[in-house]
Amino acid sequence: MIFFIYQLLILIILLLAPIIITHRILKGKENRKSIKEKFCFFSKKRGPGKLIWFHGASVGEILSIIPIIKKYDNDKSISKILITSSTLSSSNVLGGIKFKKVIHQFYPIDYFFFSNKFLDYWKPNIAIFLESEIWPSMFKSIKKKNIPLILLNARITNKSFNRWSKLKSFSNSIFNLIDIAYPQNKETKNFFQKIGLKKIKVIGNLKYIDDVSQNTQIDQKLFSQFKKYKVFIAASTHDTEEIFAVKTHILLKKKIKNLISIIIPRHINRVPEIVDQIKKLNLNVITRSSKKKKLINTDIFIVDTFGESRKFYKIATSVFLGGSIIKKGGQNPLEPARFGAKILHGPDVGNFKEVYRYLSLLKISHKVKTPLQCANSIIFKKNMKKVQKMKFLGDSILKNTLNELDKSINNDT
Numbered sequence: 234m235i236f237f238i239y240q241l242l243i244l245i246i247l248l249l250a251p252i253i254i255t256h257r258i259l260k261g262k263e264n265r266k267s268i269k270e271k272f273c274f275f276s277k278k279r280g281p282g283k284l285i286w287f288h289g290a291s292v293g294e295i296l297s298i299i300p301i302i303k304k305y306d307n308d309k310s311i312s313k314i315l316i317t318s319s320t321l322s323s324s325n326v327l328g329g330i331k332f333k334k335v336i337h338q339f340y341p342i343d344y345f346f347f348s349n350k351f352l353d354y355w356k357p358n359i360a361i362f363l364e365s366e367i368w369p370s371m372f373k374s375i376k377k378k379n380i381p382l383i384l385l386n387a388r389i390t391n392k393s394f395n396r397w398s399k400l401k402s403f404s405n406s407i408f409n410l411i412d413i414a415y416p417q418n419k420e421t422k423n424f425f426q427k428i429g430l431k432k433i434k435v436i437g438n439l440k441y442i443d444d445v446s447q448n449t450q451i452d453q454k455l456f457s458q459f460k461k462y463k464v465f466i467a468a469s470t471h472d473t474e475e476i477f478a479v480k481t482h483i484l485l486k487k488k489i490k491n492l493i494s495i496i497i498p499r500h501i502n503r504v505p506e507i508v509d510q511i512k513k514l515n516l517n518v519i520t521r522s523s524k525k526k527k528l529i530n531t532d533i534f535i536v537d538t539f540g541e542s543r544k545f546y547k548i549a550t551s552v553f554l555g556g557s558i559i560k561k562g563g564q565n566p567l568e569p570a571r572f573g574a575k576i577l578h579g580p581d582v583g584n585f586k587e588v589y590r591y592l593s594l595l596k597i598s599h600k601v602k603t604p605l606q607c608a609n610s611i612i613f614k615k616n617m618k619k620v621q622k623m624k625f626l627g628d629s630i631l632k633n634t635l636n637e638l639d640k641s642i643n644n645d646t
Contacts, residue, residue, distance in 0.1 A: 235403040239369055243344045261502035267321060270339035273350045277336045282312025285642060286357035288340060291320040293565055294363040295327060297386060297439040300631055301638070306332050311642075315355055322500070325539040341371075348374040359642055364388045364417070372410040381641055384414040385634075386439040387421055390562070390583060394424040405429045415637065418587045436637055437630035438588065440567050441623060458528045459548050463489050463613050466545060466574075468497040469564035470555035475507045477558050479514060479533060480604035485611065486532070493528060495545055497536040499555060499564070504537040542568065549574040551611040553601075557581050563589070570597050571623060573615035577601050595619040 246253070257263040270276060285305060289295045295318055305311050316327060317340040327337050341347040348371045360375050361383045362368075375382050389397075397404040408430045416422040417438040425433050465485065467478030475496055482494040498507060504520060511518045516532040519525050521541065528534070536545060546552065552569040556562060557579030565585060566576045576598040582589045592598035597619055601607040 235400055236369060236373070236406075240345060243342065243370070247342065247344065262321065264321060267324070267339045271342055273341050273347050273354070275338060275354055277338065279355055280313055283310060283358045284313040284315055284355060285311055285359050285361070286315040286317070286355065287361045287363065288317045288366055289323070289363035290366055291318060292323045292326055293440075294318070294366075294386075295323045296444070297442065298363065299330065299444045300442050301439075301634065302332065302335060303444075304635060305642075306334050315357060322539060329540045343368045343370040345370050345374065352378055352380070359383070361385050361638070365390075365393065367407065369407050372407055376410045381412050382410060383638075383641060384411050385638075387414045387416045387425070388418070388584075389416075389421045389424040391420075391424075394427070397428060413641070415634070420586070434637070436633040437626070439630065439634065440565050440585075440588065441627040442631045442634075443571050443624060443627050454526050455528075456544070456548065458526070459493065462491050462493045462528070464493055464495060464548055465551055465553075465611055466495045466497065466549045466569070467553040468542060468546075468555065468569065469499045470496060470553075471499050471559055471561055472503065474555040474558050476510060477604055477607070478553060479511055479516065481553070481607040481611075482516075482532065483514070484604055484608040493531055493534055495534045495536060497542055497545065501537045501539070504535055507535060543572075546572040546574060550613045550615050551575045551577060553577040553607060556584075558602075566592060566598060567623070571620055573617040573620055575599065575610075575612050575616065577607055577610055595622065 254263060254268055266276060287298055287302070289298065295316065302314060302316070305314055311334065314332070314335045316335060316337050318324060318337070319340050324337055324339070327335070341351045352374055357380055359381045363385055365388050372382065405428065408425070408428050411430060413432040413434060414425055414430055415434055415436050416425060417440070422433055422435055465482065467474065470478060475498065478494060478496055482492065486492050496507070498504060508518055508520065511533050517530050518533040518535060519531055521534070521536045521538045536542070546569045549569055549572060552574045554564050554566045554569070554576060556564040558581070560581050562584035563578060563582035565588070566578065567588060570576050570592060576592055578589065578598060578600060580600060580602060589598055597616070599610050601610055
C-alpha cells in the first residue's frame with residue numbers, strides 16, 4: 234500500500250514536470266541531455282559483454298569510487314562500466330577523467346515504468362549503489378530481474394533513520410532487497426541492524442581513499458603568483474558561508490597585507506550572486522573562468538570551474554569547509570587534509586562525524602563559529618606529519634573494498 238502511494242506521488246510530480254524542469258533549467262541545475270536521460274531517452278549504447286553499474290547522487294559519491302572504477306576499467310572480464318548520477322556537476326567531473334569503458338548517464342526518475350525501461354536497456358550484471366541512495370522502485374525492479382544489489386559506503390543519518398522507522402514494514406521490505414550493505418560508520422551499521430537489514434559488513438569509509446593518479450597539473454603562470462601571497466581557502470561553501478569567509482578575510486587583512494582568499498563554492502551556478510555580494514563590500518574579486526593571470530590588488534579569488542579543487546588544496550595551509558555553519562551536515566574534509574592543510578569547520582558536521590573525530594584526534598581540525606574565531610585559527614604552514622597515517626588507512630580500505638566487490642562481481646555470470 235505504501236509503495237502504491239509512493240508511486241502515486243511520483244506520478245503527481247511527473248504531471249508537474251514541465252514547471253519543475255523549466256525552473257531547474259533556469260537555475261542551471263539541468264540541461265537538455267540530463268532531462269532526456271532522466272526520462273530514459275538514452276544517449277549511449279550498451280554493447281555486448283558484462284556491464285557493472287555504479288550509482289551515486291553527486292560529486293562526492295562519484296569521486297569516492299574513482300580508484301575503484303580505475304581498477305575495473307583495466308579488468309578484461311568487464312566490457313562496460315555504467316556510472317549514473319543526478320547532478321550536472323558530477324557529470325562534468327567524470328567528463329574530465331579519461332576512462333576506456335565508462336559510460337555516464339543521468340539516473341532515471343524512480344517510477345516503475347522508467348526503472349524497468351532503464352534495466353531492460355542496460356541489463357547490468359550487478360548494481361552498486363552508494364551512500365544514501367535508496368530508491369524503492371528501482372530496488373524492486375532490480376530484485377525482480379535477479380540482479381545482485383550492493384549498497385556501498387552506506388550512510389544513514391539519524392534524521393533519515395527516524396523517517397524510515399515511521400514506516401517500519403515498508404522500510405524492511407525495501408532494505409531487505411539489498412544483498413549486502415557496507416556501512417561507512419558504526420552509526421549506520423546500528424541503524425541497519427535496527428531496520429532489519431540482514432547482511433552487513435564494515436570495511437571502512439571510501440572517502441579515506443586518495444586517488445593519487447588524479448590530475449593536479451596546475452597553471453604554472455597563475456599558481457606561481459600565489460606563492461607571493463598568504464592564502465586562505467574556503468571550500469564547498471553554501472549560501473551565506475561565502476560572506477562568512479569574506480568577513481574572515483577582512484579581519485585577517487588587518488594583520489596580513491599580502492593576503493588572498495580563495496572561495497570554492499559548492500554550486501558554481503551561484504557565482505554571479507556571490508560576486509555581487511563581495512563587490513558590495515568594496516573588495517576586489519576575480520573568477521577562475523575569467524582567465525586573468527595577474528593577481529595584483531585581488532582580495533577574493535573564486536574558483537568557478539569543475540574538478541580543480543585539488544589544484545588549490547596543493548597550495549592550502551588552512552581550509553574552511555562549508556556546509557557546517559549553516560545546517561547542511563558539513564562537507565568532506567579529507568581531501569584538503571591530505572595536502573597538509575589545517576581544517577576549520579562550523580558546528581554542523583553530522584554527515585562526517587566519525588571523519589572529524591579522526592581528524593580531531595590527529596589534531597588536524599578545529600571548530601569555529603564566527604569569522605573572528607576562524608581568522609584567529611588560520612595558520613600559514615602545512616603539516617605533513619599526519620598525512621601518512623591517513624594514506625595508510627585509505628590504502629587498507631581500498632584493498633578491502635576491492636576484495637569484497639571482486640567476490641560479488643566474479644560470482645555473477
